Amino acid sequence: MTWLELADGVYARRYEELDLTVGLVVGSDRCLVVDVRGDVEQGAELAAAVREITPLPWSVVYTHAHFDHAFGTTAFLPCDVWAHEGCVAELTTYGEGARLKWIQHYLGENRPEMAEALERTEITMPDKLVTDTAEIDLGGRTAVLRFLGHAHTDHDLFVHVPDAGIIFAGDAVENAEAGFSAFSFNDGSSLDGWPGVMDAILALAPKTIVAGHGDPVDTAFIEKHRDGLRELIALKTLIAAGDLTPDEAVARSPYPGDVTKAALATP
Ligand SMILES: [Zn+2]
Structure with a gap:
């Protein structure tokens, strides 16, 4: 894992675990960490890497x-923690259950050290809540937090760095190996x-x-x-x-069967 400098002072950091990608935007006065593992x-580990x-x-x-993006906050405290307002409800309702589920997941994978770290993990609630848009002045540059609608979750928050043409998209965009969407x-x-x-996202004309x-x-x-996604919606309409x-929809879908089934099951 290394920092990838996408533009002056804008970084992504890639991890083998869950193929996760986090981000960092550095201004002249302060910096913004996008997701905390x-x-x-x-x-x-991430806090040390930022330093x-x-x-x-x-x-x-x-x-x-989701836990892989939002459960690693402790080492950063005290600090402002931004999120969409819907994130609070999600963490309150499902956060603890997700933690317990992933502890079981890692025990099942025979990775007790991962389970143990999650056992010691405390979920930090965001305290700076965004409804539609918020701007964070980092000194010499602004990071714009944008809610653009309901996609991967009902509270996906995008981090837009307009001067660099970069948008951090969370899991509304995932890039599997071989460029498969x-x-x-x-x-x-x-x-x-x-x-x-x-x-x-496209209307914001980002470079990356x-x-x-x-x-x-x-x-x-x-x-x-x-x-x-539009092809999946068309298949869902035909089924309805x-x-x-x-089964025919799965055969016609451009995506793997499990992805297609999960997509067609969404309300
Ligand atoms: Zn997610």
Whole structure:
């Protein structure tokens, strides 16, 4: 894992664990850490890595409430923790259950050290809440936090750095190996809302979009991602009309069976 400098003072950092990507935006007065990894140990590693880049005071932003993005905050405290207002409800309702579920997951994978770190992890609630848009003055540059609609979750928050043409997209954009536009649907995802969110990203005309997992992507990737989502919506419509069986939809889908099934199951 190394820092990838995408523009002057704008970085992404890639991890083998869950193929996660986090970010860092550095101004002249302060810096903004985009997602904090998944447990108390991982967050401490990231905090130390940020200190290799800059000694400036930091704020944290969660792109969404999922544990691998939002549970590593402890080492950064005290600091401002930004998120969409819906993130609070998600962490309150599901945060502790997610922590316990992933402890079991890592025990099942025979990785007790990961389970143990999650056992020692305390979830930090965001205290700077965003409804639509918020601007953070970092000194010499502004980071704009934007809610663009319901996609991977109902509280996806995008971190836009306009002067660099970079958007951190969390898991609204995931880049699997070989450039495949994989994306994960969960109980909180909206298949119908997702393509419009991709259009909203494109309207901001970024040079680079930092995916929540995998390498950063360009706008062509976002267009392909949006078009693939629209194909899934069309399949869902055909099933609802009785013109297609779910198995036929899986066979026609451009995506793997598990992704297709999860997408078609979203409300
Ligand atoms: Zn996620």
